[in-house]
Amino acid sequence: MTQPRGYSGPEEALAAIAQDVAGAGPAADAARAWQHEVEALTGTGTAEAGRVRAEVDVQGMLTGLVVGDVVASRGGRVVTAAVRTALRQAQESVREKAARSAEAAWGPGSATAEAFRAEVEAATPLVEALPSETDGRTIPGSGPQSPRQGGTW
Structure with missing residues (x-):
């Protein structure tokens, strides 16, 4: 042997x-x-002065949504724009938290931290935030033929 x-x-x-x-x-x-x-890890975002709140997990899944009555009473387009704004903020928040966590665990710029950051970004594609109806701009595609953009509540 x-x-x-x-x-x-x-x-x-x-x-x-x-x-x-x-x-x-x-x-x-x-x-x-x-x-x-x-x-x-979760990320939280708000819109309409905090009357709309969205929460997502690190995989990008919506885990919480609150729409205040004041916002809801303003109709579907307003709610849609607010939810999308809050959701985008939540996605950005969870991405930031995940990056900080990975850097703390594996070192800033490490291959593991960078790979994890890329995975979280792939899992949380940022939604396009729509302008609210109260900012004086129109919402693209918000007509009755575009239910994906809101307008129904």
């Missing part, structure tokens, strides 16, 4: 392996802790 290269015998090789495994424990624990932190 041949001896592993670089070790004087099997005992030394096993001791080296045991040392490597022991050293991996804290790193694995830190990676698991970071995973749990990331899974709990």
